[in-house]
Amino acid sequence: xxxxxxxxxxxxxxxxxxxxxxxxxxxxxxxxxxxxxxxxxxxxxxxxxxxxxxxxxxxxxxxxxxxxxxxxxxxxxxxxxxxxxxxxxxxxxxxxxxxxxxxxxxxxxxxxxxxxxxxxxxxxxxxxxxxxxxxxxxxxxxxxxxxxxxxxxxxxxxxxxxxxxxxxxxxxxxxxxxxxxxxxxxxxxxxxxxxxxxxxxxxxxxxxxxxxxxxxxxxxxxxxxxxxxxxxxxxxxxxxxxxxxxxxxxxxxxxxx
Amino acid sequence: xxxxxxxxxxxxxxxxxxxxxxxxxxxxxxxxxxxxxxxxxxxxxxxxxxxxxxxxxxxxxxxxxxxxxxxxxxxxxxxxxxxxxxxxxxxxxxxxxxxxxxxxxxxxxxxxxxxxxxxxxxxxxxxxxxxxxxxxxxxxxxxxxxxxxxxxxxxxxxxxxxxxxxxxxxxxxxxxxxxxxxxxxxxxxxxxxxxxxxxxxxxxxxxxxxxxxxxxxxxxxxxxxxxxxxxxxxxxxxxxxxxxxxxxxxxxxxxxxxxxxxxxxxxxxxxxxxxxxxxxxxxxxxxxxxxxxxxxxxxxxxxxxxxxx
Numbered sequence: 001x002x003x004x005x006x007x008x009x010x011x012x013x014x015x016x017x018x019x020x021x022x023x024x025x026x027x028x029x030x031x032x033x034x035x036x037x038x039x040x041x042x043x044x045x046x047x048x049x050x051x052x053x054x055x056x057x058x059x060x061x062x063x064x065x066x067x068x069x070x071x072x073x074x075x076x077x078x079x080x081x082x083x084x085x086x087x088x089x090x091x092x093x094x095x096x097x098x099x100x101x102x103x104x105x106x107x108x109x110x111x112x113x114x115x116x117x118x119x120x121x122x123x124x125x126x127x128x129x130x131x132x133x134x135x136x137x138x139x140x141x142x143x144x145x146x147x148x149x150x151x152x153x154x155x156x157x158x159x160x161x162x163x164x165x166x167x168x169x170x171x172x173x174x175x176x177x178x179x180x181x182x183x184x185x186x187x188x189x190x191x192x193x194x195x196x197x198x199x200x201x202x203x204x205x206x207x208x209x210x211x212x213x214x215x216x217x218x219x220x221x222x223x224x225x226x227x228x229x230x231x232x233x234x235x236x237x238x239x240x241x242x243x244x245x246x247x248x249x250x251x252x253x254x255x256x257x
Numbered sequence: 258x259x260x261x262x263x264x265x266x267x268x269x270x271x272x273x274x275x276x277x278x279x280x281x282x283x284x285x286x287x288x289x290x291x292x293x294x295x296x297x298x299x300x301x302x303x304x305x306x307x308x309x310x311x312x313x314x315x316x317x318x319x320x321x322x323x324x325x326x327x328x329x330x331x332x333x334x335x336x337x338x339x340x341x342x343x344x345x346x347x348x349x350x351x352x353x354x355x356x357x358x359x360x361x362x363x364x365x366x367x368x369x370x371x372x373x374x375x376x377x378x379x380x381x382x383x384x385x386x387x388x389x390x391x392x393x394x395x396x397x398x399x400x401x402x403x404x405x406x407x408x409x410x411x412x413x414x415x416x417x418x419x420x421x422x423x424x425x426x427x428x429x430x431x432x433x434x435x436x437x438x439x440x441x442x443x444x445x446x447x448x449x450x451x452x453x454x455x456x457x458x459x460x461x462x463x464x465x466x467x468x469x470x471x472x473x474x475x476x477x478x479x480x481x482x483x484x485x486x487x488x489x490x491x492x493x494x495x496x497x498x499x500x501x502x503x504x505x506x507x508x509x510x511x512x513x514x515x516x517x518x519x520x521x522x523x524x525x526x527x528x529x530x531x532x533x534x535x536x537x538x539x540x541x542x543x544x545x546x547x548x549x550x551x552x553x554x555x556x557x558x559x560x561x562x563x564x565x566x
Contacts, residue, residue, distance in 0.1 A: 002359075009356050017344045020385075088338030092401075095309045095336075096357045097329040256271070257312040 003099045010098075010106025014080065018114055028118060032069035033125050036061065039189065040129050051194055062126030062133075063143060063215035064188035069122050070115045070147040071182070071208055074154030075175035077111050078162025085166055094254070104159065104246060108152060115151040119144045135219040142218035142228075149235045150211040156242035163249035182208045210234045260323070261287040261409050261441040262308060267317030269303055269465075277303040278314070279465035285458065287322070287408075290435050290442040292452040294547070295462035296555050301445040302337065304462070305413050308443070309334045321409065330358060333407030335398050337414050343387030347378050347397050350386060351404060358405035372400040376430075392423035399427070403434065410434065412444045416451060428454055449547035459547070461554045468554040473547060480545035480553055483519030485526060487512045488539045495535050499526065519543075 019025065040058045047057040084090040093103050123140055127133060133140055162171050185202045186209035192200040203209040214231035217223040262285040269278040278300045285291040293301045306312040307319060310327045321327050342350055351369045355361075360368060373379045376396040381389065386397060395415065402410060412431065416424040432455065434440045446452055452459055453473050460470040469476060482504070488511050489495050496512055499505040503526070504515040516522045519542040530537055 006357065009353055013342070013345065013349075013353055016349070017342075020344055086338075087343060088336055088340040089342055091311055091336060091338065092334070092340035092354075093357070095311055095329070095332070095334050096354075097359075098357045254312065257306050 003102055006098045006102035007106045007109065010102055011109040014107050014110035015113065017080075018110060028069070028073050028114070029121055031072070032065055032118070032122055035068065036065040036122065036125050036129065039065070043189070046190065049194065052191060056130055058126060058129045059131050060191075060216075061189065062123070062129075062131035063219060064186075064212045065126065066119050066122040066143060066147050067150055067208055067211040067215055068183055068188060069118050070151030071154050071211070072175075072179055073115055073118060074111065074151035075158050075179050076172070077107075077155035078158035078160075078171050079168055080107055081159050081162045082166055082168050082171060091257070100250065104156075104250075107159075108155060111152060111155045112148055115148045116144055119147040133219045134221045135223065139219040139223075143215045146211050146215050146218065146232060146235065149232070149239060150207055153207060153235060153238040153242050156239070156246045160242065160245045160249040163246070163253045182206055185209075186212055188212050207235060207238055259287040260284045261321065262443065263318075263320040263323075264304070264308075265318040265320075267307065267314045267319060269300075269307065269312065269314050276465055278307075280317070281462075281466050283460060283467055283470075285441070285443060285460075287441050288435070288439055289457040290431065290444060290455050291458040291460065292456040293443065293445045293460050293462055294447075294449070294452055294551060299462045299555070300465040301462055302413055303465075305334070305336070305411050305443070305445060308332075309411055330405060331408045332411065333402040333405065333409070334411040335395075335402040335413065335415055336411075337417070339394060339398050340401065341386050341389075341394050341397050343385065345386060346383050347373065347386055347389070347393075348382040350397060350401060354401040355404045360405065368404060372404060376400045391418050392420065395419060395423070395427065399430065403440075406438065407440065409441045409443070412442060414445055414447065416446070416448065424448075424451070431455060449551060453547050461551065463555045469550065476550045477545045477547065480549045482515040482517050483545065484543050485514040485516060485519050485523060486539075486541045486543065487514065487526070487530075487537060489530060489535050489537045491533075491535050494533065495530055498529055498533055498535075502529070 040061055044057045046052060047055060047060065053060070081090065084093075090103075094100065123133065123143065135142075158171065158175065161174055165171055165174070185199050186206050187203060188208065192203055210231040214228045214235075217225075217228045262283065264281055264283040267278050267281045268276070270276050281300065281304070283304075293304060295301050303312065307314055308321065309332060310329065318325065322331060342353075345353065348369060351372060352365065355365045355368060373382050376399070378393065378397060378400070381393060386394060389397065399412075399415065402412075415431070416427050419427065428451065431442060431444075435442055444452070444455060456473060458470065459473055459476055461468050461476075469479070487495070492507070492510065492512065496505060496507050499512060499514055506513040506515075514526060516526075523540070523542060527537060527540065
């Protein structure tokens with residue numbers, strides 16, 4: 001019971017902070033919308049390339065941008081804990097009788113809420129630009145779930161890194177360094193059969209690519225589950241591994257105190 | 258006499274070779290205000306972090322009110338790095354802190370209102386605390402530290418950065434907490450006058466171990482002598498005259514004469530100088546203070562330490 005209430009209070013606090021900084025809310029939405037619009041327009045003729053598959057480019061790009069937006073949001077999720085460390089809030093919470101896991105779970109719940117909102121906005125924008133989402137509401141729910149799973153996995157990894165570096169600049173640099181290659185070494189912009197072999201090989205280990213592959217399937221009328229299930233399982237595995245890593249990072253953080 | 262805190266042979270190392278606490282043993286009495294004093298890096302904050310369960314000892318034993326397992330509801334802490342959420346209002350900060358400690362409903366609201374009133378924060382309760390002054394934030398910090406009425410309160414440099422008026426106000430609050438609520442207070446500070454004003458018991462830490470402890474009076478009496486500071490002409494001649502009878506030091510353009518009962522010896526000192534046609538332009542007698550104790554046991558000048566903060 002105490003774990004639930006502790007988690008609730010941290011969740012409410014995190015949500016309030018998020019919405020009190022409108023700039024961040026705006027940036028986390030505007031950036032992916034711009035990606036969707038600019039890439040969708042500039043590369044619209046990509047769909048005509050032989051071997052692309054014939055569908056419209058926005059149909060192809062849409063799920064990828066949804067995944068990318070939650071991944072980028074997740075990659076920066078650790079900034080919150082660095083701020084809490086700097087302000088002494090993290091230590092105050094650790095001294096208190098609060099469940100330690102509530103500190104992480106409460107913040108993750110807030111990330112989940114904001115990622116769902118973000119994913120739905122992206123889906124809306126993609127639909128406005130011409131994507132059909134033929135799998136209907138169920139497909140959209142599945143797509144959003146996969147996007148949030150990717151975002152949370154990245155979010156926990158970001159928190160892990162944050163607890164090691166404890167500096168905003170370092171985390172931001174690490175986030176950019178990691179997300180940029182993940183974006184380009186995936187099948188997000190172009191089918192993997194059209195890119196060099198090494199990119200395709202790398203993409204097999206790329207969480208963004210797992211999410212994109214699975215996401216593209218679930219929004220169709222007949223998803224290929226042999227693609228969805230393994231890729232989603234990798235994401236679940238990444239989530240579990242990152243949870244274990246963040247616990248170790250908390251222990252390491254406390255050892256340095 | 259019951260002990261709120263007992264540390265027995267506690268050692269803490271960071272990485273491999275940095276020894277933060279070195280076989281430290283300390284007992285602090287329940288219901289008193291005790292101060293931990295020492296230079297930067299002496300181990301004060303590490304001690305507080307361990308007593309508040311934020312860090313763990315590598316060796317040794319820590320007992321809080323006789324128990325090895327720290328009951329977190331019994332302790333409150335106002336740490337150096339604040340802990341106030343700048344993106345929350347004063348009231349929200351207090352409400353969250355109260356909820357974490359299990360307060361709820363009407364009781365929580367009443368306690369929050371009481372603390373806002375006591376700390377004169379009512380008018381600003383709805384403002385984000387990032388817009389508070391340093392003094393207001395420190396008051397909010399203290400209010401958050403005591404919202405659950407802890408039996409043992411840790412204050413890690415609570416008045417650093419405060420103006421003299423805000424500092425005095427905080428001192429009064431700390432004394433009130435001890436007198437009326439019977440709270441045990443453990444304080445770290447760089448300000449000797451703060452330790453002198455507030456503490457029933459003082460422990461000096463240096464290089465991770467306790468080097469001296471006692472009441473302020475006991476510690477000052479260990480320094481012993483008063484200092485007679487003299488400015489005069491013919492300083493070199495005056496120095497050799499005084500040195501023959503007293504322990505004397507030359508410090509730039511003044512002479513420092515260490516004597517017991519300085520006020521009584523003053524007439525004799527001046528007589529010796531006048532008898533040699535030396536004109537004294539100023540003379541002061543100072544009793545030993547905690548700064549002298551600090552210097553004696555840490556070997557570091559206080560002015561440098563405070564200036565470094």
